[in-house]
Amino acid sequence: MFDLPVDTPKARKAYTSFRMELLRDGFFKLQYSVYARPSPSKEIANVHIARVERWLPNAGEVRIFEMTDKQFEAMKIFWGQKRQPPESKPHQLEFF
Numbered sequence: 441m442f443d444l445p446v447d448t449p450k451a452r453k454a455y456t457s458f459r460m461e462l463l464r465d466g467f468f469k470l471q472y473s474v475y476a477r478p479s480p481s482k483e484i485a486n487v488h489i490a491r492v493e494r495w496l497p498n499a500g501e502v503r504i505f506e507m508t509d510k511q512f513e514a515m516k517i518f519w520g521q522k523r524q525p526p527e528s529k530p531h532q533l534e535f536f
Contacts, residue, residue: 441473441475441502442473442501443473444458444473444500444502457497461495462492465488476512482506
C-alpha cells in the first residue's frame with residue numbers, strides 16, 4: 441500500500457516510476473494505491489520486498505504486509521450501491 445505525493449511534476453514522475461516498477465515485477469492492482477503480488481514462499485517474498493525498498497521514492501509512505509493464501513481468500517469485499525446510469529443524451533432537434 442502506498443501514499444505518494446503527486447503535487448509537483450517531479451513527484452508525479454516518481455509516483456509513476458514506482459507504480460510501473462511494481463507492475464513490471466508482477467504486482468497487480470487491488471484498488472487505488474493498493475497492489476498485491478502472490479509469492480510461493482517467504483524467501484521469494486523477501487526478494488520482492490527488497491526490490492520495493494530499492495524503488496522507494498524520496499517522499500511519501502509505503503507499507504508492506506504479508507498474508508497467507510487462506511487469509512487472502514477470507515478477505516471480505518463490500519460494494520456500495522450500484523451507480524445509476526448517466527442520463528441519455530437528448531435527441532438533437534431537427535428543423536425542416
